[in-house]
Amino acid sequence: MDVYNSEEQQVEAIKSWWQENGKSIVAGVIIGFVGLFGWRYYNDYTRQQSEAAAAEYQQVMQSLSEQHEKAFDAVSQFIKSHKNTYGDLAGLQLAAEAVNANKPELAAEQLRYVAEQGSEEEFKPVAAIRLSRLLVAMDKPADALKVLDSITAEQYKAVVAEIRGDALLASSQPDKAREAYTVAMQSGKAGTNPVLQMKLDDLSVASEDVDTPKAK
Known part of the structure; x- marks a missing residue:
């Protein structure tokens, strides 16, 4: 700002500058507060969603361990409604229980889903390896070889x-x-x-x- 000869000139200059720039400053402050509180709200929301999913996962896994085949439908519904880490983990667990229940087709279905459409990249090769072993056991070696080709x-x-x-x-x-x-x-x-x-x-x-x- 220039040097002024009087306080009146300084005041007038400040008023003029404020008229030109004040609105953008206020808007910037408002946007900053909205962004800050929006980010906090988003973080709180995602944390609450994650905690709820974790609690529900623990519940369905307990049902699976206690009721076994009777809990298959409930676990399947959980997997369909949770396209995330918990859904992938539930899919792997359901596949293991399906093998124990002599339902290899259901196990293969769950493993293939995690291997191809899972939300966690780390789980995909694990599911693919389990699927390939299962396919060999199901006397489907050609299908197993195709799955193995996807693991790099x-x-x-x-x-x-x-x-x-x-x-x-x-x-x-x-x-x-x-x-x-x-x-x-x-x-x-x-x-x-x-x-x-x-x-x-x-x-x-x-x-x-x-x-x-x-x-x-």
């Missing part, structure tokens, strides 16, 4: 390779199964996986039996 995270390389070997073996492709098991063994953590080693040994024995000519 490096940390799951060993387990994916092992399940791939299981699926290939179930598809009557022992040579490819051996290759997959070898990849799994080489990709695993330090130390030998006894189950995986047994699978490789069984394939070696089977191969020797085929290659050894029968005595006449």
Whole structure:
């Protein structure tokens, strides 16, 4: 602001500046308060929603653990109405209980949903791995191989390779199964996986039996 010769000139200059800029200042202050309180309201709302979802999740999980198959419908409804972490967790739990209840199709449905449409990226490969194992057990190795192709995270390389070997073996492709098991063994953590080693040994024995000519 310029230097004025009198207080009256200073006052007039302030009045003039306020007329030009006052409205924008007031609007800015109002917007700031609205934004601040709006953000607080949003945070409070989301926190309350999260707490409510957590409480409801605990309730349906308790019902599932106590009532088992009788609670399947209630858990399914919870999953449909909660497209979030709790819904994904409930889907994984429901799948496990469905396997125990000898309902593999329901388990596969839940696992496929989490693997393909889950809200948490961390849960998708976990669900896909469980689904691929289940599909092999259901004698659907081709479907299992398709699911395994969707899992690209490096940390799951060993387990994916092992399940791939299981699926290939179930598809009557022992040579490819051996290759997959070898990849799994080489990709695993330090130390030998006894189950995986047994699978490789069984394939070696089977191969020797085929290659050894029968005595006449």
